Ligand SMILES: NC(=O)C1=CN([C@@H]2O[C@H](COP(=O)(O)OP(=O)(O)OC[C@H]3O[C@@H](n4cnc5c(N)ncnc54)[C@H](OP(=O)(O)O)[C@@H]3O)[C@@H](O)[C@H]2O)C=CC1
């Protein structure tokens with residue numbers, strides 16, 4: 001299949017290399033030093049899905065319509081990246097592989113004639129340097145049909161993806177996005193402290209804050225009437241428990257997520273942005289919970305404080321020591 005991958009960072013680079021290895025005709029839309037490196041030396045992938053240096057085409061701008069387009073930028077870059085490709089996306093199936101809740105809405109606005117699919121990467125990947133990506137956690141990707149994509153298209157795309165990497169199909173992509181949003185509450189504290197997800201979860205005070213942020217978001221989601229669909233064994237019932245348990249017991253959830261990441265330190269995609277001096281996606285992660293809370297008139301003190309701290313680290317590029325984080329995100333006694 002002729003596939004264009006828009007955004008060739010950790011996730012887009014992984015997908016591009018694996019889809020090219022599986023025999024697809026892959027074009028990556030990249031920019032800056034990354035584009036120059038891929039042009040000169042190709043795209044190198046290693047880690048949990050094996051070593052790949054598959055032949056693919058790279059470009060700064062799409063010049064013809066693919067049979068499938070994949071958007072794999074951070075959420076804050078989605079609109080501009082799609083607008084730049086819009087002339088060649090008319091009616092082309094578009095798979096949006098992005099964390100957060102709003103990726104499909106942005107795609108619908110910019111590419112109204114494209115049937116949309118949603119993708120949630122459960123694998124963990126790190127962009128090491130221009131043209132070089134490594135997979136630290138070789139987990140599957142979840143794929144589901146967007147509001148007006150039909151089952152036949154989903155089946156066709158899933159068949160192509162399955163030749164390249166492990167894929168799970170969901171019949172509730174919106175519910176799966178909510179569950180993944182909860183999983184992505186592991187991202188913020190590494191971005192604030194500079195530690196890996198596993199190190200943060202091993203620290204009792206940071207683990208407590210992470211659990212508090214998750215509990216707050218579950219409560220917001222429930223009040224807003226959101227559904228949690230099953231993602232990698234994490235069901236609505238599991239998250240219901242996170243929403244009601246005291247923090248010491250609710251910590252089973254971050255512990256479970258860290259255990260599943262294995263022993264290779266996972267910085268998470270938000271800390272990777274900080275390390276590269278880029279703006280993060282935090283407004284679309286914990287910030288999405290704050291936005292929903294504001295809309296329905298609920299307080300969100302823990303997530304609001306976390307979002308503010310990530311923005312502070314973006315601005316200052318100075319990580320906050322764990323003891324200071326605990327002081328700056330105090331948990332009210334009733335929240336214990
Ligand atoms: N990394 C991971 O392990 C996981 C990430 N995710 C999610 O996947 C999505 C992608 O994340 P990730 O791959 O980590 O992010 P990266 O920052 O590694 O990759 C995004 C890439 O998109 C590029 N890009 C942005 N705008 C444009 C544009 N207009 N034209 C061309 N390229 C563009 C960026 O270039 P530049 O660097 O120049 O900005 C960058 O190379 C996010 O929503 C993330 O939350 C989900 C699961 C796991």
Ligand SMILES: CC(C)(CO)C(=O)C(=O)O
Pocket residue numbers: 099121122123124125183184186187266267268269270
């Ligand atoms: C689940 C996790 C943390 C994997 O790295 C992720 O989605 C991310 O880094 O954004």
